Amino acid sequence: GENVEQHPSTLSVQEGDSAVIKCTYSDSASNYFPWYKQELGKRPQLIIDIRSNVGEKKDQRIAVTLNKTAKHFSLHITETQPEDSAVYFCAARYTGGFKTIFGAGTRLFVKA
Amino acid sequence: KAGVTQTPRYLIKTRGQQVTLSCSPISGHRSVSWYQQTPGQGLQFLFEYFSETQRNKGNFPGRFSGRQFSNSRSEMNVSTLELGDSALYLCASTQGAGGANVLTFGAGSRLTVL
Numbered sequence: 001g002e003n004v005e006q007h008p009s010t011l012s013v014q015e016g017d018s019a020v021i022k023c024t025y026s027d028s029a030s031n032y033f034p035w036y037k038q039e040l041g042k043r044p045q046l047i048i049d050i051r052s053n054v055g056e057k058k059d060q061r062i063a064v065t066l067n068k069t070a071k072h073f074s075l076h077i078t079e080t081q082p083e084d085s086a087v088y089f090c091a092a093r094y095t096g097g098f099k100t101i102f103g104a105g106t107r108l109f110v111k112a
Numbered sequence: 113k114a115g116v117t118q119t120p121r122y123l124i125k126t127r128g129q130q131v132t133l134s135c136s137p138i139s140g141h142r143s144v145s146w147y148q149q150t151p152g153q154g155l156q157f158l159f160e161y162f163s164e165t166q167r168n169k170g171n172f173p174g175r176f177s178g179r180q181f182s183n184s185r186s187e188m189n190v191s192t193l194e195l196g197d198s199a200l201y202l203c204a205s206t207q208g209a210g211g212a213n214v215l216t217f218g219a220g221s222r223l224t225v226l
Contacts (some may be wrong), residue, residue, distance in 0.1 A: 006154075008187075034214065043202065043217040044155070089154060099168035100145065100215060104154040 002027040004092050014111050017075045023090035023108045026071070030092040033066060033073045034100070047088075048075070057112045080110045081088025113138060116205050116218035126226045129189040133221045136183050137205030144186040145215065147176060149200040158201075161186055190223075198225045 003026040013019050021068075025033075034049035050057045050064045050073065057064050066073045073092075077084055087107050093100040117136040123132050137144050146158040157170035161180035178188040184205075189199055200220045206213035 003113050043219050046214050098160050101157060102155040104152065
């Protein structure tokens with residue numbers, strides 16, 4: 001069945017450093033890859049997404065890359081700030097399956 | 113525009129009981145998905161509804177069921193509750209017409225089973 005693996009499970013960085021979270025998906029029919037941020041006690045919220053016909057997308061300090069051949073996609077956060085501390089989830093969806101599968105999450109700590 | 117509304121926000125049940133959770137999607141959204149969130153397990157897909165039809169279901173036992181009404185509101189039911197059912201249950205809505213649909217989550221219903 002469809003599966004999304006996410007690494008690392010925990011990531012600690014110094015403020016101003018970069019953070020990278022990596023995901024691998026199993027279903028080659030997946031064509032949409034969103035990333036969600038969940039702050040403590042709050043609901044997950046979309047921060048960036050990428051479609052399968054695009055290799056990279058950037059939004060200010062956040063970027064996502066997609067390698068369809070390897071079925072890998074990654075989230076890059078530059079110049080991290082304490083408010084970036086949260087749990088980040090990658091996900092994969094293919095339209096025909098009518099479901100979005102999430103990775104297990106990465107807890108990011110940004111130390112001031 | 114009102115967001116996704118879930119009720120109740122918190123509830124405590126005992127083993128063997130059953131529970132019904134409700135989700136009202138964003139106005140105009142026709143697809144509702146349900147997820148179970150537990151520490152370390154991420155978001156586990158339960159089911160997805162569109163226009164009152166279940167289009168997909170995750171790997172959960174038959175004790176977990178759901179439905180969607182003509183106004184797109186959705187309910188999920190868990191019967192014969194077990195301790196392991198304690199979790200945050202999140203619903204999310206999208207327009208659901210296909211393609212890359214952004215999931216907008218509700219605040220969740222936190223279920224504790226004693």
